[in-house]
Amino acid sequence: MSQVYNFSSGPAMLPAEVLKQAQQELVDWQGLGTSVMEISHRGKEFIGVAEEAEQDFRDLLQIPSNYKVLFCHGGGRGQFAGVPLNLLGDKTSADYVDGGYWAASAVKEAKKYCTPNVIDAKVTVDGLRAIKPMREWQLSDNAAYLHYCPNETIDGIAIEETPDFGDAIVAADFSSTILSRPLDVSRYGVIYAGAQKNIGPAGLTLVVVREDLLGKAHNACPSILDYTVLNDNDSMFNTPPTFAWYLAGLVFKWLKKQGGVAAIDQINQQKADLLYGVIDKSDFYRNDVSPANRSRMNVPFQLADSALDKVFLEESFAAGLHALKGHRVVGGMRASIYNAMPLAGVQALTDFMVDFERRHG
Numbered sequence: 001m002s003q004v005y006n007f008s009s010g011p012a013m014l015p016a017e018v019l020k021q022a023q024q025e026l027v028d029w030q031g032l033g034t035s036v037m038e039i040s041h042r043g044k045e046f047i048g049v050a051e052e053a054e055q056d057f058r059d060l061l062q063i064p065s066n067y068k069v070l071f072c073h074g075g076g077r078g079q080f081a082g083v084p085l086n087l088l089g090d091k092t093s094a095d096y097v098d099g100g101y102w103a104a105s106a107v108k109e110a111k112k113y114c115t116p117n118v119i120d121a122k123v124t125v126d127g128l129r130a131i132k133p134m135r136e137w138q139l140s141d142n143a144a145y146l147h148y149c150p151n152e153t154i155d156g157i158a159i160e161e162t163p164d165f166g167d168a169i170v171a172a173d174f175s176s177t178i179l180s181r182p183l184d185v186s187r188y189g190v191i192y193a194g195a196q197k198n199i200g201p202a203g204l205t206l207v208v209v210r211e212d213l214l215g216k217a218h219n220a221c222p223s224i225l226d227y228t229v230l231n232d233n234d235s236m237f238n239t240p241p242t243f244a245w246y247l248a249g250l251v252f253k254w255l256k257k258q259g260g261v262a263a264i265d266q267i268n269q270q271k272a273d274l275l276y277g278v279i280d281k282s283d284f285y286r287n288d289v290s291p292a293n294r295s296r297m298n299v300p301f302q303l304a305d306s307a308l309d310k311v312f313l314e315e316s317f318a319a320g321l322h323a324l325k326g327h328r329v330v331g332g333m334r335a336s337i338y339n340a341m342p343l344a345g346v347q348a349l350t351d352f353m354v355d356f357e358r359r360h361g
Ligand code: PMP
Pocket: 010, 074, 075, 076, 077, 078, 102, 149, 151, 152, 153, 154, 173, 174, 175, 176, 194
């Protein structure tokens, strides 16, 4: 089969090397004669896998020792409930920055547990969609924490500033940007991310929590979302998604081999520059996000003539460029170019786009 590049927003492309290794060891993992997905999470073999994955993840993000890493179920949406249930304590309100679809979804869930003070950060700059700088975010006095989403997967909007809000506890949904660039973990109280974009397959969610924030969970917090319970049980209070955890471990090793987060950051920048460059150079394609807030992971773009959308999708698919259809709430196209997407994939896409414009423009 000829080369396929998968631009899916998640579950998303995984490094080919990782898939091949998983394939090779699928039925006989480390000479055990069984698959890693068939062994007990409590046995020393799997605990070895689990600990190594955690250590590699810590190394990659240089996670300080006063932060715990939890391997959870429930996805990003699980954490929309997990964050308030763990962080509210005796407070009844929290600040929520609304910068797009996922931040707004977090607000909706939080309303079940508290009164969110919603900070609408969406603005228009020179006719383009943008986000208010952090210094203009009006935090309230009585908030238990501040929640925001640094990369809006659907809107293609990124907030790249590093938060600096004094003692305020910052919780952030890094689902579609974790491990794509260096990150100062110490600025956050909680960082969480569903695995299915930059970490591994769906079914696993990572939570990084500062240890002094443990012990505050609401009585009604389900145990499987309770950071303290998860931490006390080394993320094995209930059966963890072992195969996803193992695969995440392979992805972390792969990323270390690429030179880690600093090295992938540079490649991610090149990929984004190439794709936005082609979009900006033509009147045939358009991206309406202000340059300062353009996502390097999810690049939505529209064709000037939407009547060509269908043929664009058919022809790109035939050329091995898959999953370019934009999210149903936005329409148009979207190319998700996470860590596993090589520069060659973005080159293939931009070559196709230029050629498509030549033929249909
Ligand atoms: N947050 C962000 C930024 C996302 O992109 C997504 C899923 N695409 C979610 C949350 C929801 O994640 P999940 O489906 O794992 O619950």
